[in-house]
Amino acid sequence: MAAPLSVEVEFGGGAELLFDGVKKHQVTLPGQEEPWDIRNLLVWIKKNLLKERPELFIQGDSVRPGILVLVNDADWELLGELDYQLQDQDNILFISTLHGG
Amino acid sequence: MPAPPCASCGKARAALRRPRSGQALCGACFCAAFEAEVLRTVLAGRLLPPGAVVAVGASGGKDSTVLAHVLRALAPRLGLALHLVAVDEGIGGYRDAALAAVRRQAARWELPLTVVAYADLFGGWTMDAVARSTAGSGRSRSCCTFCGVLRRRALEEGARRVGATHIVTGHNADDMAETVLMNFLRGDAARLARGGGLGSRGEGGALPRCRPLQLASQKEVVLYAHSRRLDYFSEECVYAPEAFRGHARDLLKRLEAARPSVVLDLVHSAERLALAPAARPPRPGACSRCGALASRALCQACALLDGLNRGRPRLAIGKGR
Numbered sequence: 131m132a133a134p135l136s137v138e139v140e141f142g143g144g145a146e147l148l149f150d151g152v153k154k155h156q157v158t159l160p161g162q163e164e165p166w167d168i169r170n171l172l173v174w175i176k177k178n179l180l181k182e183r184p185e186l187f188i189q190g191d192s193v194r195p196g197i198l199v200l201v202n203d204a205d206w207e208l209l210g211e212l213d214y215q216l217q218d219q220d221n222i223l224f225i226s227t228l229h230g231g
Numbered sequence: 232m233p234a235p236p237c238a239s240c241g242k243a244r245a246a247l248r249r250p251r252s253g254q255a256l257c258g259a260c261f262c263a264a265f266e267a268e269v270l271r272t273v274l275a276g277r278l279l280p281p282g283a284v285v286a287v288g289a290s291g292g293k294d295s296t297v298l299a300h301v302l303r304a305l306a307p308r309l310g311l312a313l314h315l316v317a318v319d320e321g322i323g324g325y326r327d328a329a330l331a332a333v334r335r336q337a338a339r340w341e342l343p344l345t346v347v348a349y350a351d352l353f354g355g356w357t358m359d360a361v362a363r364s365t366a367g368s369g370r371s372r373s374c375c376t377f378c379g380v381l382r383r384r385a386l387e388e389g390a391r392r393v394g395a396t397h398i399v400t401g402h403n404a405d406d407m408a409e410t411v412l413m414n415f416l417r418g419d420a421a422r423l424a425r426g427g428g429l430g431s432r433g434e435g436g437a438l439p440r441c442r443p444l445q446l447a448s449q450k451e452v453v454l455y456a457h458s459r460r461l462d463y464f465s466e467e468c469v470y471a472p473e474a475f476r477g478h479a480r481d482l483l484k485r486l487e488a489a490r491p492s493v494v495l496d497l498v499h500s501a502e503r504l505a506l507a508p509a510a511r512p513p514r515p516g517a518c519s520r521c522g523a524l525a526s527r528a529l530c531q532a533c534a535l536l537d538g539l540n541r542g543r544p545r546l547a548i549g550k551g552r
Contacts, residue, residue: 143293143453144465195484198453205247205454208234208255226465227293227405227453228480 135159135166138221139175145197145226150181159216168199169212171222187224196228239264246458250448250491258458265455269301269443273309278441281310283397286390286438289315289344291332291464294401297452298444300461302399303340316389316398318382319348321357325469332464339462347389349381353536356381362470364539374470377535384523384532390438402442405449408497409479416479421526424506436522448494 139155146153159166159174169191176188187194192212199206200223206214216222234244237257245255256264273279287302289295299315306313317333320326330346337344350357358381362374390398414423444452456463471477486493517523518530529537 142457142465144467147466195488196449196480198450200246200457203246203258204234204244207248208245225453225457227449228467228484 132162132165134161135216135218135220137171137216137219139171139179140221140223141225142223143198143225143227145187145224148182148184148187149179155179166216167212168201168206168214168216168222171216172212193224194228196226198225198227199223200225247454250450250487251495253491261451262455262458265447265451266301266304268446270305270308272443272446273305273441276441278443279309279311279397279399283310284312284314284393284395286314286316286386286393286395286398287342288386288398288400289317289333289336290401291317291329291336292401293456293461293463293465294403294406294444294452296332296336296401296461296463297456298399298401299336299340299342300459301455302443303342313342314393314395315342315344316386316393316395317344317346318385318389319346319350320378320382320385321349321359322469323359325466328466329464332462335462343393345389345393347385347392349385352385352388353381354540356536356539358470361539364542375468375474375476378470380531380535387438387523395438398438398440400440400442401444403444403447403449403452404494404498405480405483407442407445407501408483408494409476411497411501412479412483413475416475420506420510423501423504424511437524445498446495 136156136158139157141149141153141155149155157178159171162170164170172188172191172193176184180187185194187197189195193199199211200221201209201214202221203223234246235255237243237245237260238254239256239260243257243259246258247261248255249261279285285302287295287299289299299313302311302313305311315333315337317330319330333344333346336342348357358374358378361377361381365373365377386398386400411423414420447455455461483494483497490496513526515524515526518525518533519528520533521530523530523532525531525533527534
């Protein structure tokens with residue numbers, strides 16, 4: 131049984147527009163059987179934070195291609211992507227690269 | 232798993248993996264490498280000679296923000312004077328916020344800023360008015376194409392007003408790859424062949440233009456802006472969702488997920504393309520109205536304005552020329 135986690139979920143580069151324009155969200159993830167990873171964080175975000183047009187943020191079980199994911203300022207590609215296991219007080223930042231130039 | 236150590240300094244933890252090389256770098260080493268690569272692009276391509284007065288096309292978005300920031304750092308070394316030129320297309324609710332971002336940047340970086348507006352340059356036409364006049368004509372999806380033609384002209388005009396000798400724009404490798412793909416899909420061989428290289432030398436009296444970020448991927452531009460904590464505007468233009476470019480972008484992003492180097496590889500392919508002699512477009516002449524380079528009697532911008540004023544907006548984009 132994994133204990134509840136407090137993490138900061140942040141959106142930028144235009145991705146925040148799908149979340150009522152709110153960039154920073156302090157969230158508490160409830161305790162659950164399996165450890166929290168990004169894969170099930172995305173499911174939680176879709177259910178609890180995402181306000182509109184989910185297909186612009188999530189495709190399949192991952193983020194839409196073109197959205198960067200940084201965990202504590204490090205590219206998730208270095209950390210196992212969807213399999214990264216969240217730690218208490220982590221900052222997870224989603225940046226859209228798909229907006230304007 | 233923890234991030235590996237930086238492949239360059241070996242001290243800090245890596246913050247990203249570079250799309251082209253797969254190299255894992257820390258934030259500081261990545262920013263230094265990114266700036267060095269822009270410098271190399273400018274020097275190797277002899278894009279901006281010492282003494283150049285450079286008009287930076289500034290939109291407030293990520294690309295031009297990063298371009299201006301990097302060039303400002305390189306300006307003393309390259310002997311450049313920079314001047315931000317922003318174009319007000321007249322897009323209600325969108326451009327105002329973007330221009331506010333440009334004004335903040337100009338103030339923070341202590342760079343001169345000039346704003347030129349479509350309405351002033353084009354006899355009262357704003358982009359909103361152009362969009363209204365094309366709505367329902369089957370041309371509404373061409374808004375971005377119209378706007379691109381007018382913006383090019385507006386930037387040229389703004390650059391002249393500030394006495395610039397060169398124009399730079401923030402186009403990155405992803406923009407170039409999208410354009411290559413679009414030109415392929417439209418069968419536009421002439422544009423495909425012209426798209427290569429890092430810019431134009433300024434034929435037909437136009438100012439030389441270049442794209443110093445052309446070899447930088449979108450991901451790296453965004454991560455650079457993030458690492459340097461740059462303030463940029465990131466809302467999508469109200470007219471963009473209908474544009475064909477969006478499909479090219481989605482396709483490229485999906486391809487990139489399978490093969491991270493695909494964007495730069497496609498740009499490289501386009502640079503190596505050569506047209507068969509029979510497919511080569513005729514040498515461009517001068518626009519009979521404004522003197523700009525034109526493949527027909529009128530250049531793109533004059534033809535577009537002419538059509539708008541006659542109530543028949545049209546464009547010469549695509550293979551049917």
